[in-house]
Amino acid sequence: MAPAPNAATPAGRPADEELSRRILDVGLDLLHEHGYAALRVEHVAKAAGCGKAAIYRRHADKAALVAAIVLAHAEIGECPDTGSAREDLLEHALQNQRNQEGKGVAAGRAMSAILEPEVFALVWDSLFLVRRRHGERILDRAITRGELPSDVDPDVILDALSGLTLLRHAIEGVRVEPRQYLALIDALLTSPPRLLHASEGTD
Amino acid sequence: MAPAPNAATPAGRPADEELSRRILDVGLDLLHEHGYAALRVEHVAKAAGCGKAAIYRRHADKAALVAAIVLAHAEIGECPDTGSAREDLLEHALQNQRNQEGKGVAAGRAMSAILEPEVFALVWDSLFLVRRRHGERILDRAITRGELPSDVDPDVILDALSGLTLLRHAIEGVRVEPRQYLALIDALLTSPPRLLHASEGTD
DNA sequence: AACATACGGAACGGGCCGTTTCGTAAGTGT
DNA sequence: ACACTTACGAAACGGCCCGTTCCGTATGTT
Structure with a gap:
């Protein structure tokens, strides 16, 4: 009889889950330090205390490894x-910021890795x-509550808010203060961008 | 006598300026096609119809080559x-967009090259x-004219505007409509972000 | 004509990616 | 206890790319 075709224990020595974690952890550190192009898979192995084979047994290639590193540490929230x-959008922006500041997956040099096509x-x-869907849900609820007009343009609100974080952290390397998020959010809620802008039609 | 120490003609065969240009032009195309990591210097040489030596005689290494490619095609404006x-900020945003859409230096895959540390x-x-200085000058003039309060926060306005373009083009690959820029600009001019936010102080 | 420099082509060393092989370690079921 | 299965670290390997160096030739100045 086939020895228990149970997926729970596929027989043989089980993979070292702690090592799997260590690879992703030290990988993030090295990604911050060197960026994507200068990241060496062998250095990740050395830092994790294993051989390259252990890495390639878990990840198809360097791009897949880096993608796994990013996804493992991303805080979707x-x-x-x-x-x-107002509060929903602030929290939404702060969640973004947490991924891009300090040791976040999209901080500084790590952002170049994310933009690498593969x-x-x-x-x-x-x-x-996924995060975009969150933003759209926040706006939908705001419309239902009457906080925003029904023809509000979600692209402008959500992308200006996320773009602010992206530019400040990935390009300028400077943190955005919560009061700055609130200043932008208040401006957007006070004169909400519409799909058909008010200045059009009578021009 | 020393043979004319004139910097204009250093004697010997002069560098082929047309080739210098061709290298930067085909380099931008290949950068768009492959991104930074997958860009091959030898392919640039092949596409420009020259040997690798001609490239390395002009640029120190791959990073310097890519930097030259980007700077040669950047439209500072x-x-x-x-x-x-309102009109100044719109034009400022459209200048940004021109660098990031289509074959712009910061479009799509080329952005990963710019973020590469080297x-x-x-x-x-x-x-x-340089472009940041432009934005600050626009806001300064607006303050002088009384269009904006003197304690306006330039970071929020300029980075939200540029960040919108960055996120839409580099990440989502979608164009920003002029009316969307105007919608954001109008919101920012109607309730301008302050360095000391109105909601603070009495809290 | 003598000289100086750029050119394309080819070859080279070094480094990295990704694979494979090896002997060993750590789990399974009988 | 035993065979079996799989993961492990280490090392070697082929292939590709970066960046340099050589060559013979082309194109300019003096």
């Missing part, structure tokens, strides 16, 4: 729902698309 | 001065810092 669009394709859905 | 902050150090001043 829950979609905020405080009952106030890595980008692997992290796009899980990283950007 | 003049600082807009229309007399209206390249970034070479293009930072000439690319980002």
